[in-house]
Amino acid sequence: MSITRDDAGELRLGGLKLSEVATSPTYGTPTYVYDLDGMDREALELAAAFEGHPHLVCYAVKANSAAPIVRSFAKHGLGADVVSAGELLFALGAGVSADLVVMSGVAKTDEEIDLALGAGPRGILALQVESAEEVARVEARARALGRVARVSLRINPGLDPSEIHTHANIATGHDEAKFGVPLPRVPEALARIAESNSLTLSGLTCHVGSQFTTTDAYEGGAKVLFSLAKDALARGIALDYVDTGGGFGIDYGGGCAARPADFVRKARALAKVYGVDHLRHLVEPGRSLVGSHAVLLAKVLQTKSDRPANERVAGDPERRWLMIDAGMNDLMRPALYQSNHRVVPLALPSSASATASARVVGPVCESSDDFGLHTLPIEPFSHVALLDAGAYGYSMASRYNGRPLPAEVFVRGGRIVAAKERAPLRAWADERLSIAEE
Numbered sequence: 001m002s003i004t005r006d007d008a009g010e011l012r013l014g015g016l017k018l019s020e021v022a023t024s025p026t027y028g029t030p031t032y033v034y035d036l037d038g039m040d041r042e043a044l045e046l047a048a049a050f051e052g053h054p055h056l057v058c059y060a061v062k063a064n065s066a067a068p069i070v071r072s073f074a075k076h077g078l079g080a081d082v083v084s085a086g087e088l089l090f091a092l093g094a095g096v097s098a099d100l101v102v103m104s105g106v107a108k109t110d111e112e113i114d115l116a117l118g119a120g121p122r123g124i125l126a127l128q129v130e131s132a133e134e135v136a137r138v139e140a141r142a143r144a145l146g147r148v149a150r151v152s153l154r155i156n157p158g159l160d161p162s163e164i165h166t167h168a169n170i171a172t173g174h175d176e177a178k179f180g181v182p183l184p185r186v187p188e189a190l191a192r193i194a195e196s197n198s199l200t201l202s203g204l205t206c207h208v209g210s211q212f213t214t215t216d217a218y219e220g221g222a223k224v225l226f227s228l229a230k231d232a233l234a235r236g237i238a239l240d241y242v243d244t245g246g247g248f249g250i251d252y253g254g255g256c257a258a259r260p261a262d263f264v265r266k267a268r269a270l271a272k273v274y275g276v277d278h279l280r281h282l283v284e285p286g287r288s289l290v291g292s293h294a295v296l297l298a299k300v301l302q303t304k305s306d307r308p309a310n311e312r313v314a315g316d317p318e319r320r321w322l323m324i325d326a327g328m329n330d331l332m333r334p335a336l337y338q339s340n341h342r343v344v345p346l347a348l349p350s351s352a353s354a355t356a357s358a359r360v361v362g363p364v365c366e367s368s369d370d371f372g373l374h375t376l377p378i379e380p381f382s383h384v385a386l387l388d389a390g391a392y393g394y395s396m397a398s399r400y401n402g403r404p405l406p407a408e409v410f411v412r413g414g415r416i417v418a419a420k421e422r423a424p425l426r427a428w429a430d431e432r433l434s435i436a437e438e
């Protein structure tokens with residue numbers, strides 16, 4: 001985590017005083033602030049966990065597709081996991097070589113398949129095929145383009161959902177999920193790839209889910225994957241790599257027992273058990289590289305109470321709300337997954353000891369525009385930070401309710417090195433009004 005509080009009680013991210021951003025006429029609020037140094041440290045720590053074994057960390061661009069972040073990861077040798085034409089074009093533009101890009105997605109368009117096959121001299125490292133049916137589609141496009149498509153099979157390990165310890169909406173490695181090739185269909189998919197002159201198998205892939213705070217479900221997926229890889233090798237099928245996916249959790253305040261490196265170490269140990277440890281090892285982390293090294297800054301617009309001042313009824317606690325100018329359109333995770341982001345004042349009021357519980361909510365006209373109950377100082381304060389907002393924050397943001405997308409500020413060495421300002425307030429209205437009947 002890159003957050004500190006200085007002696008004056010001011011919150012800082014990567015050394016930068018956050019109130020300077022929140023009160024600046026250029027950025028103001030709502031604004032995401034990212035610590036690029038902290039993100040680079042995460043990437044280096046994860047790579048070190050492979051202890052020199054051939055590997056590739058494919059950053060899942062969906063977690064945060066800001067150019068300064070992905071350019072920096074590319075300079076450190078990371079690849080990319082992309083899920084759309086837009087993300088593919090972005091990753092290539094940010095300096096990721098096509099040879100280091102894998103593309104997931106259960107329903108790729110022909111246009112997306114063509115772009116992936118046409119990238120670089122040999123197409124991307126692998127189109128991660130997610131169904132036996134998709135093998136035939138990729139083969140047809142490769143034939144049409146006169147290319148050999150490098151593919152991997154993203155298998156669905158069919159784990160028991162009760163063993164995938166995360167929110168149901170981000171659990172992917174069970175039979176009811178739309179993701180990955182179901183195990184009964186893996187042999188036919190492998191056979192079709194082996195028979196085709198237009199397809200070549202790069203590897204086998206698995207991604208069980210996201211925000212795991214322990215390694216057990218990840219290991220469960222890896223065991224199924226490695227067992228299939230072992231069988232494939234025994235049958236003379238060549239493999240360049242095994243890819244155990246992403247999903248490494250971060251601490252949103254409730255604790256996170258496993259560090260990203262622990263997932264890698266456990267998977268490496270299992271690879272030895274299955275005799276596949278000589279293969280290159282890919283992982284696809286998104287959240288763990290970026291999540292803890294960013295905040296969303298918001299202004300306190302007003303407070304609200306359910307009773308007149310000084311009317312307290314024993315056993316019936318006062319309901320208090322803190323209304324901020326960031327909403328579910330800026331940070332959707334709480335509305336989507338009931339997830340929690342800690343909310344803290346940027347500057348601690350003088351009597352920080354007196355606190356009370358308040359529900360922090362945004363201005364959007366939805367009941368789910370709710371950042372949950374937080375213990376906050378009673379004395380007024382002007383701005384807050386929502387912590388650990390670097391993953392699935394801006395990348396999921398929308399302009400719902402006619403609100404502009406938040407600004408973004410990038411910090412390195414304690415100073416601002418890049419920024420994206422908020423669109424003018426009228427931009428949304430102008431765009432919607434530009435649709436006119438002839």
Ligand SMILES: Cc1ncc(COP(=O)(O)O)c(C=O)c1O
Pocket residue numbers: 060063081104207209210211245246247248284285286287288
């Ligand atoms: C195929 C695939 N790989 C990687 C990721 C990244 O997961 P995380 O951000 O939890 O590391 C996802 C997330 O949805 C995914 O679907």
